[in-house]
Amino acid sequence: MTVFWEIMVRAFQRQITYRAAALAGLATNLFFGFIKAAMVEAYYQNTQILSGMDVKAAVTYTVVTQALLGFLSIFGTFDLMRTIYRGEVATDLLKPISFLGLWMARDFGQSVAQLLLRGSVILLVYGLFMDMGFPESPMQWIYTVVSLLLGWTVWFVVRFLVNLGAFWSPDARGIARLCYAFTLLLSGLLMPIRLYPEWVQKFAAWTPFPYVLNTPMEIYSGVLSSQEMLHALVLQGIWLVALLILTQGVWQQASKRLMVLGG
Amino acid sequence: MHTFTVYVRLIHALVRSQLQYRVSFLMDLIATTFYTVLEFASLVLILGRIKTLGSWTIPEITLLYGLAELSFGIMDMAFAGFDPSIFGAFIRQGSLDQLMLRPVSLTVQVMGSDFGLRRLGKCLLGLVILLYGIWYAGIIWTPEKALLLLLVLIGMVLFFAGLFMIGSTITFWTVDSAEAMNILTYGGRAMIEYPMSIYQNWLRKIFTFVVPVIFLNYYPVLHLLDKPDPFGFPAWSHWLSPVVGCGIFLLAILFWRFGLKHYQSTGT
Numbered sequence: 001m002t003v004f005w006e007i008m009v010r011a012f013q014r015q016i017t018y019r020a021a022a023l024a025g026l027a028t029n030l031f032f033g034f035i036k037a038a039m040v041e042a043y044y045q046n047t048q049i050l051s052g053m054d055v056k057a058a059v060t061y062t063v064v065t066q067a068l069l070g071f072l073s074i075f076g077t078f079d080l081m082r083t084i085y086r087g088e089v090a091t092d093l094l095k096p097i098s099f100l101g102l103w104m105a106r107d108f109g110q111s112v113a114q115l116l117l118r119g120s121v122i123l124l125v126y127g128l129f130m131d132m133g134f135p136e137s138p139m140q141w142i143y144t145v146v147s148l149l150l151g152w153t154v155w156f157v158v159r160f161l162v163n164l165g166a167f168w169s170p171d172a173r174g175i176a177r178l179c180y181a182f183t184l185l186l187s188g189l190l191m192p193i194r195l196y197p198e199w200v201q202k203f204a205a206w207t208p209f210p211y212v213l214n215t216p217m218e219i220y221s222g223v224l225s226s227q228e229m230l231h232a233l234v235l236q237g238i239w240l241v242a243l244l245i246l247t248q249g250v251w252q253q254a255s256k257r258l259m260v261l262g263g
Numbered sequence: 264m265h266t267f268t269v270y271v272r273l274i275h276a277l278v279r280s281q282l283q284y285r286v287s288f289l290m291d292l293i294a295t296t297f298y299t300v301l302e303f304a305s306l307v308l309i310l311g312r313i314k315t316l317g318s319w320t321i322p323e324i325t326l327l328y329g330l331a332e333l334s335f336g337i338m339d340m341a342f343a344g345f346d347p348s349i350f351g352a353f354i355r356q357g358s359l360d361q362l363m364l365r366p367v368s369l370t371v372q373v374m375g376s377d378f379g380l381r382r383l384g385k386c387l388l389g390l391v392i393l394l395y396g397i398w399y400a401g402i403i404w405t406p407e408k409a410l411l412l413l414l415v416l417i418g419m420v421l422f423f424a425g426l427f428m429i430g431s432t433i434t435f436w437t438v439d440s441a442e443a444m445n446i447l448t449y450g451g452r453a454m455i456e457y458p459m460s461i462y463q464n465w466l467r468k469i470f471t472f473v474v475p476v477i478f479l480n481y482y483p484v485l486h487l488l489d490k491p492d493p494f495g496f497p498a499w500s501h502w503l504s505p506v507v508g509c510g511i512f513l514l515a516i517l518f519w520r521f522g523l524k525h526y527q528s529t530g531t
Contacts, residue, residue, distance in 0.1 A: 020442075021442060023443075024442030024443045024445070025442070027443055027446060028442070028443075028445050028446055028449075028450070031446045031450050032450065032453065034463070034466055035450070035453055035454060035462075035466075038457075038461050038462045038463060038466070039457060039461060041461070042316050042317055042457075042458075042461035043309055043313055043316070045316070045317055046313065046314075046315070047313060050312070050313070169287075170284075170287065171284065171287040171290070171291075173291070174287060174289075174290025174291050174293075174294050175290065177290075177291065177294030177295065177297075177298070178290070178293065178294045178297060180294075180298075181294055181297040181298045181300075181301050182301070184298065184301050184302060184305070185301040185302075185304065185305055190301075190302065190305040191305055191309060195309045195312070196305075196308045196309060196312075197308055197311065197312060200308055
């Protein structure tokens with residue numbers, strides 16, 4: 001656990017050194033948030049409620065999503081892939097921590113830095129300038145935090161799996177880009193999934209994507225009853241376990257390939 | 264003529280090298296195009312439920328969207344070397360110094376230093392979206408409108424190319440890539456893909472008087488569709504589109520020349 005902690009702290013420190021990049025990213029996220037909020041409001045011009053979501057909930061959903069982009073590393077990193085191509089992965093395997101744990105620690109450190117540096121500022125700005133809602137009960141706050149952590153882990157595992165593609169394909173970036181493209185629509189990143197036709201919602205539920213962002217955001221914006229919230233958390237948990245089992249299998253195959261290639 | 268031949272040769276070499284890894288190239292092409300497909304699908308899926316966005320129908324918005332996507336796509340292919348994120352790395356590695364030693368126009372060399380064939384998918388998609396809009400939005404065509412459409416496309420390509428060049432020139436001084444330019448380039452494109460009437464006043468004012476993207480796409484499409492102007496600009500405002508585009512491009516070229524004159528290598 002101490003190793004995990006140390007790796008995490010180092011990743012955190014590395015993030016806060018690039019201030020100019022952080023500022024540019026912050027400004028971009030803020031700007032696109034305003035655009036998306038304007039679109040959501042336009043969608044509601046002739047209607048009060050869409051699939052049980054009113055305009056305030058939809059705007060809240062959209063702008064809080066912007067604040068979480070950095071935390072969830074939605075646009076992901078290719079770091080793991082790079083270490084595989086360069087063979088640095090061999091050094092990583094010598095470290096006294098499991099490979100998955102190592103990358104989880106690195107990623108989480110980075111995510112926490114993003115949340116503090118970027119997410120908090122974005123929330124503050126939107127809180128000041130927009131009609132944004134907050135969870136109403138302490139219980140809803142707790143559900144939101146738990147769901148967000150589950151969502152983070154689900155997304156981390158999905159990205160881990162995609163990056164492991166580098167063991168098989170000389171250029172796994174294509175696979176990664178395809179995965180991100182799906183994320184755009186099916187995670188609720190562009191617009192709340194509820195606003196889409198029912199068949200899209202049903203289709204999305206069978207992929208891991210909505211459990212990354214849509215679930216925590218639906219809990220936060222208050223469109224779920226307390227029973228539905230619990231149900232949502234359980235679903236997230238099931239997906240996480242399933243993905244972890246899959247990762248274990250894929251990693252075993254991948255490490256075998258590493259022996260063959262690298263000796 | 265000579266410079267043009269150089270550009271074509273550079274691009275030809277890049278295209279050939281990209282076609283070496285066919286599977287990888289195809290994956291990239293599909294993924295890049297897919298991104299645009301899903302982004303557009305998101306809009307269409309929601310609009311399919313609510314039918315109109317303000318007073319705008321789906322084909323009308325498609326017209327706006329297609330124009331912006333197509334022109335940005337063309338620009339992104341032809342001027343990829345000026346993409347600030349790519350050019351920034353160029354400067355950091357000192358590659359520009361090498362180009363300066365060659366007896367060919369530096370601008371052309373930079374333009375030809377990158378060419379993503381995978382962006383072809385985005386261009387084609389932009390064209391399809393635009394054609395759908397043109398077909399179904401119910402435009403009453405006149406020769407004047409046809410000319411306008413062509414000039415608007417050229418104007419927008421030049422506008423975004425200008426922003427790319429300005430962003431690249433800034434990296435002469437900042438070395439680090441000018442990421443904040445993304446708000447103007449990608450943000451500007453995102454803005455003009457939707458009717459300007461949906462934005463809050465302050466946001467729209469910035470994009471009217473500071474960075475005048477409102478004239479690029481919105482006013483021409485209002486005119487093509489014979490829609491009334493909610494903001495009361497003069498009736499000829501749609502002709503400002505090519506003017507704004509060319510203006511920014513000229514400014515960008517001057518700024519780029521100025522930057523080149525004062526360029527000091529990083530010494531790498």
